[in-house]
Amino acid sequence: MNPALTPKRACESYVEMTQLVLPSHTNPLGTAFGGQIMAWIDICAGIAAQRHARQITVTASMDDLHFRSPIHAGEVVILKAQVNRAFHTSMEIGVRVEAENPLTGERRHCSSAYLTFVAIDEQGQRVAIPPLVPGNEEEQRRYEEADKRRQFRLERRNLKRNVVTRRVE
């Protein structure tokens, strides 16, 4: 077997990233821009994808993103990401976003996102990535659910392609 395709444990891709919300990250209400949180989610997921694949990886998609609670200037944002499942050249990464009150240490869940990254080589050609081995019950659940989500998002992608094609015709 190609050594680059040796199966890897899910936990090997784990990333935790911490950011302080500065005034430059906020809107006139003093809460973080959604786009800023999305950028941090993308970076955190991208690092997890590269830890798994050890290849160049690009964002293929981000599933629906819901912001459950605003995050204020001066709060600390903690992002946790891990690869849920590797397919052939693509992988699903789950990211959880929490906000921490720096004075009390209290944390709340603000957002969760699923992203798909694809591994490519320097010519931009897709490359195979190692299979992922879930380690515990939680990782096993995420692994199984990732397959269902993949089917759903590929169906949706094809549906959108059809809509665009019909408009162009």
Ligand SMILES: CC(C)(COP(=O)(O)OP(=O)(O)OC[C@H]1O[C@@H](n2cnc3c(N)ncnc32)[C@H](O)[C@@H]1OP(=O)(O)O)[C@@H](O)C(=O)NCCC(=O)NCCS
């Ligand atoms: C992502 C990209 C490499 C996919 O290439 P493609 O030729 O369109 O994709 P294919 O239909 O052949 O599918 C390739 C793989 O990507 C997955 N994939 C493609 N589009 C996807 C999407 N929108 N969501 C989830 N997975 C997707 C497929 O399931 C397949 O996975 P597998 O190899 O594990 O089975 C290509 O579309 C690309 O380069 N996009 C731009 C990426 C980029 O620049 N991102 C930064 C933000 S702009």
